[in-house]
Amino acid sequence: MTTDANIENRITLPTVPASLSGAVEVAPAAPLPTGALPAGEVVFSARGLTKTYGSGNVLVHALRDVDLDIYRGEFIVLLGASGSGKSTLLNILGGLDVPTSGEVRFGDRVLTEASESELTTYRREHVGFVFQFYNLIPSLTVRENLALVTEIAKDPMPIDEAIDRVGLMPRRDHFPAQLSGGEQQRVAIARAIVKRPAVLLCDEPTGALDYLTGKLVLEVIARINTELGTTAIVITHNAAIAGMADRVIYLGDGRIQKIETNSHKISPSELSW
Ligand code: ADP
Numbered sequence: 001m002t003t004d005a006n007i008e009n010r011i012t013l014p015t016v017p018a019s020l021s022g023a024v025e026v027a028p029a030a031p032l033p034t035g036a037l038p039a040g041e042v043v044f045s046a047r048g049l050t051k052t053y054g055s056g057n058v059l060v061h062a063l064r065d066v067d068l069d070i071y072r073g074e075f076i077v078l079l080g081a082s083g084s085g086k087s088t089l090l091n092i093l094g095g096l097d098v099p100t101s102g103e104v105r106f107g108d109r110v111l112t113e114a115s116e117s118e119l120t121t122y123r124r125e126h127v128g129f130v131f132q133f134y135n136l137i138p139s140l141t142v143r144e145n146l147a148l149v150t151e152i153a154k155d156p157m158p159i160d161e162a163i164d165r166v167g168l169m170p171r172r173d174h175f176p177a178q179l180s181g182g183e184q185q186r187v188a189i190a191r192a193i194v195k196r197p198a199v200l201l202c203d204e205p206t207g208a209l210d211y212l213t214g215k216l217v218l219e220v221i222a223r224i225n226t227e228l229g230t231t232a233i234v235i236t237h238n239a240a241i242a243g244m245a246d247r248v249i250y251l252g253d254g255r256i257q258k259i260e261t262n263s264h265k266i267s268p269s270e271l272s273w
């Protein structure tokens with residue numbers, strides 16, 4: 001249940017989006033007339049987000065006029081058919097891509113006015129990414145894979161703390177090839193959170209995993225969201241995990257079809273699909 005008290009608690013957690021160096025600071029975006037949820041701090045605010053690929057008469061409309069606010073500490077599940085624009089939306093929020101038109105703010109910073117190097121800084125300091133494939137360096141151990149991040153992060157958590165949070169302490173000196181797919185994905189999650197990002201963006205993190213392993217990975221993401229207050233947005237094809245979210249956003253043909261607010265959040269271990 002996402003009560004106001006929960007939101008209050010989350011607001012006190014130390015994951016304030018810090019400054020996006022160099023980007024222009026401006027007045028907050030006009031609030032969306034949604035009514036439902038939440039009274040917390042807005043982490044992402046998107047207005048009129050449009051992404052079009054191609055040109056002439058071969059245009060692909062990946063996103064069409066998307067308006068969306070994401071609040072601090074939320075667990076968001078993004079659902080939609082293949083090609084509905086989920087990855088495009090996540091990539092734009094994460095500063096990996098830019099929209100054709102529209103505006104995205106991260107806190108009070110306008111990402112859509114940021115230069116490429118400012119977006120690089122934004123990603124490095126504030127965003128943890130988890131993708132379907134783990135992208136670990138095969139010649140480095142678990143700890144060494146995380147060290148690649150902590151060496152350039154501003155205020156990382158201890159490497160062992162991140163590894164412990166995903167339950168892999170006994171495996172910390174192993175190489176990726178010595179780990180199962182689910183374990184490798186948990187390393188990828190540890191690598192994403194070790195820099196204490198404000199947001200954790202996961203694009204089909206269980207896409208390559210079997211049922212039980214996928215569930216375990218989702219449990220880890222849910223626990224990170226709860227324990228660290230990290231705002232999490234998770235893309236999935238699997239409607240059954242929607243019960244884990246504070247809000248479920250349904251995308252279809254580049255538009256938000258509906259947004260559901262869960263009054264009772266299911267813990268990942270209660271899920272069946
Ligand atoms: P989803 O993640 O929901 O499967 P995407 O956001 O990846 O959807 O893609 C939305 C639409 O945009 C699809 O029709 C896809 O083919 C198209 N698209 C995505 N990326 C590109 C690209 N780089 N060039 C051309 N079309 C793209």
Ligand code: MG
Binds near residue numbers: 086087088
């Ligand atoms: Mg996708």
